Structures are given as structure tokens and as C-alpha cells.
Amino acid sequence: MSDPVRAPRLVGGTFEVSGAVELAVAERSGFIETRHVGSALVLSPDGERMIALGSPDAPILPRSTLKPFQAVASIGAGARLDGEQTALASASHAGTAAHVAVVRRMLTEVGLDESALLCPPALPADSDARNDVLGGGGRPSPIYMECSGKHAGMLSACVANGWTTADYTDARHPLQQHVKDVVERLTGEKVAHTAVDGCGAPVFAITLAGLARGVQRVATTSEQSPFALYRNAARVYRSAREHPWAISGSGRPDTVLMELLHCYAKAGADGVMTMATDDGTAVAVKVLDGNVRAARTAAVALLAKAGAITTDAAQSALEAADTVVLGGGAPVGRLRPVV
Structure with missing residues (x-):
């Protein structure tokens, strides 16, 4: 009999409930059913703290909000990606045929196929795409996994450097060591802990403040910068803004927010959300119970509170995003911000 799986020794953690504040509530038929607490930080275009809630200086695992930094690192390490490919390298995509085609092209251009991907097999998150795969006799594959674009970008960088791909x-x-260095340079702080993300790649613990700072730098740097790091960061931001469909998928919340608010929006698993407007206002949110919808709702409201978007625009965007509470298949309430 094999040995039971042992939990790793606890070496740290994020902020506690006592260091959190209420960010959003869900109402059902006029009754507040859930309350979501966490921390948040809004930075002004000049980098000043406009709104700080909870414990923004405590470490968190940024999960997929780390992807723009990872894409910057892959490009800096030599990955040759066009605009759509750069967007996919920073995406949590829905696995549509359009998404998968770009990822396959990323692999083919460096002489690889999807067997090189080390992310776990999955079915497309998009229901139509999933039905097409199953209807055609297909099965879960790493290329349908939402992080396959990030992984393809990493593989491209490995091939460019002659690094091992297995x-x-x-x-x-060496690639992940380079990613760690880029994360620390963009966030302005040392990584507090290294963990394994859901896709199998490393995820680096940083503070919510560091995450907001890094996202702001990605959003405000120039492709004419004398420094390659910032040129690459500007390229990642521009590619995401030009191809919002690639970041998530048509009708999916992050893509909807990017299209309606003309901004950058990227969620991460277990209650993390980042947004940035073109003027450089940036917000980062962590909801302790892991509810991404609550984090997204709070982030939009905080951008409005900071004056980066109008209240009407925020309300319209939230109505179009995934905030409706259903009962018997009909709307009976809504997830709403309280910040």
C-alpha cells in the first residue's frame, strides 16, 4: 500500500478574517444570504494609495492575476509572440476553437505540439466548445485547459534558450527563476513564498499592494522605454487591450468588463481580481472565501469610487457581468458591492 499523502508543513499564510473588511454581499429575494470579506487597494495614476481596505500589505497567492507578469517574463526570455499570442500567454481562456487555434500555432512555430504542455487535461470552459469536443468524440486535453496559452508561451521561451521543456x-x-525575478522587479518586493498553481506552474506569494503596483506598471509603461522589461510589459498590456476576447472569452466576465469599461481586467482563482484603466489607476482585491465574483464586483465599485470610471458605467458593467442571483432559473437578487 502506498504511503498516504502528507500535507506540506505550514510556513505562512494570507491575512486573517480579523484583518479583513466586508467588500460585497449577495442578496436573494430581499435577504442578504452571503457576506464576502477581504482586502483591497486602489492606486492613483501617480502610485499613491487612494483607497486601502483590510490588510493590503499581507501576502496573497495572486493565482492567474500573475499571468501578465509571466507573459512579460516569457517574452523577455525570447518567446517570439504576435499580438494574439501575447494576449493568450496572459489569459485564462475559455477553450473555444479560436483560443485553441492560437495556442496550437504558438506551439507549432517552435516545433512542438500539445503533448509538450504540462498543464492538466481539461474540457473547454465554454459550453458550446465543450459540446463540440464531446460531440466529436474528443476527451479532456491540456490544450483546452484555461492556462494552456501561458504554458505555450513558456515553452516558446524555453525553445528560444535551449532550455529543457520536460x-x-x-x-x-531557469525559466521559472526568470519569472520570479520579473515578478520581483515589477512588484518592487521579494517573493514571500513559492507554491504550485492549479495549472502546475509556480505561483509566487506577494502582497496585494505589490500586485496592484505590478499591474499598474504593466498598464503605464511605454513600448519606447529604454528598458526591455518595460517595453515587454507595455506590449503585454496593449495586446490584452486589443484582444479582450483572448483574455477570457466572448460574454465571460473579464472580457465583458474590458469591452464595456475600456480597461484591463484579470481575475485569479480563489477570490483575486485586478483591474487597471488607461490613465494608470489600478485596483487589486482578495476575497478570503475565494469568491471571484465578489472580488470582481468590489474591484469595479472601487474604480468608480476612485473616479476612474463613472458610477453609471460601473453599474452597467456589473449588470452585464456574472452578478445575478437565480432562483428557479429567474433573477431573484444580485451580488452587490458594499465598499
């Missing part, structure tokens, strides 16, 4: 998700791999 272990590119190992935290000791």
Missing part, C-alpha cells in the same frame, strides 16, 4: 514548470527551472 520540466519547465519546476520552480528550479
Whole structure:
């Protein structure tokens, strides 16, 4: 009999409930059913703290909100990506045929196929795409997994450098060491802890303040900067803004927010959300119970509170995003911000 799986030794954690504030509530038929607490930080275009709630200086695992930094690192390490490919390298895509085609092209251009991907097999998150795969006799595959674009970008960087591809998700791999360095340079702080993300790649613990700072830098740097790091960061931001469909998918919340608010929006698993407007206002949110919808709702409201978007625009965007509470298949309430 094999040994039971042992939990890793606890070496740290994020802020506690006592260091959190209420950010959003869900109402059902006029009754507040759930309350979502967490922390948030809004930075002004000049980098000043406009709104700080909870414990923004405590470490968090940014999950997929780390993807723009990882894309910057892949490009900086030599990955040759066009606009759509750059967007997919920073995406949590829905696995549509259009998404998958771009990822396959990323792999083919460096002489690889989807067997090189080390992200776990999955079915498309998009229901129509999932039905098409199953209807055609297909099965879960790594290329349908929402992080396959990020992984393809990493593989492209590995091929460019002659690095091994069979272990590119190992935290000791030169690519991941480079990613860690880029994260620290963009956020302005040292990584507090290294964990394994859901896709198998390393995820680096940073503070919510560092995350907001890094997203703001990605949104405000220039492609004419004398520094390659900032040129690459500006390229990632521009590609995401020009191809919002690639970041998530048509009708999906992050893409909807990007299209309606003309901004950058990227959620991460377990209650993390980042947004940035073209003027450089940036927000980062972490909801302790892991509810991404609540984090997204709070982030939009905080951008409006900071004056970066109008209240009407925020309300319209939230109505179009995933905030409706259903009962018997009909709307009976809504997730709403309280910040």
C-alpha cells in the first residue's frame, strides 16, 4: 500500500478574517444570504494609495492575476509572440476553437505540439466548445485547459534558450527563476513564498499592494522605454487591450468588463481580481472565501469610487457581468458591492 499523502508543513499564510473588511454581499429575494470579506487597494495614476481596505500589505497567492507578469517574463526570455499570442500567454481562456487555434500555432512555430504542455487535461470552459469536443468524440486535453496559452508561451521561451521543456514548470527551472525575478522587479518586493498553481506552474506569494503596483506598471509603461522589461510589459498590456476576447472569452466576465469599461481586467482563482484603466489607476482585491465574483464586483465599485470610471458605467458593467442571483432559473437578487 502506498504511503498516504502528507500535507506540506505550514510556513505562512494570507491575512486573517480579523484583518479583513466586508467588500460585497449577495442578496436573494430581499435577504442578504452571503457576506464576502477581504482586502483591497486602489492606486492613483501617480502610485499613491487612494483607497486601502483590510490588510493590503499581507501576502496573497495572486493565482492567474500573475499571468501578465509571466507573459512579460516569457517574452523577455525570447518567446517570439504576435499580438494574439501575447494576449493568450496572459489569459485564462475559455477553450473555444479560436483560443485553441492560437495556442496550437504558438506551439507549432517552435516545433512542438500539445503533448509538450504540462498543464492538466481539461474540457473547454465554454459550453458550446465543450459540446463540440464531446460531440466529436474528443476527451479532456491540456490544450483546452484555461492556462494552456501561458504554458505555450513558456515553452516558446524555453525553445528560444535551449532550455529543457520536460520540466519547465519546476520552480528550479531557469525559466521559472526568470519569472520570479520579473515578478520581483515589477512588484518592487521579494517573493514571500513559492507554491504550485492549479495549472502546475509556480505561483509566487506577494502582497496585494505589490500586485496592484505590478499591474499598474504593466498598464503605464511605454513600448519606447529604454528598458526591455518595460517595453515587454507595455506590449503585454496593449495586446490584452486589443484582444479582450483572448483574455477570457466572448460574454465571460473579464472580457465583458474590458469591452464595456475600456480597461484591463484579470481575475485569479480563489477570490483575486485586478483591474487597471488607461490613465494608470489600478485596483487589486482578495476575497478570503475565494469568491471571484465578489472580488470582481468590489474591484469595479472601487474604480468608480476612485473616479476612474463613472458610477453609471460601473453599474452597467456589473449588470452585464456574472452578478445575478437565480432562483428557479429567474433573477431573484444580485451580488452587490458594499465598499
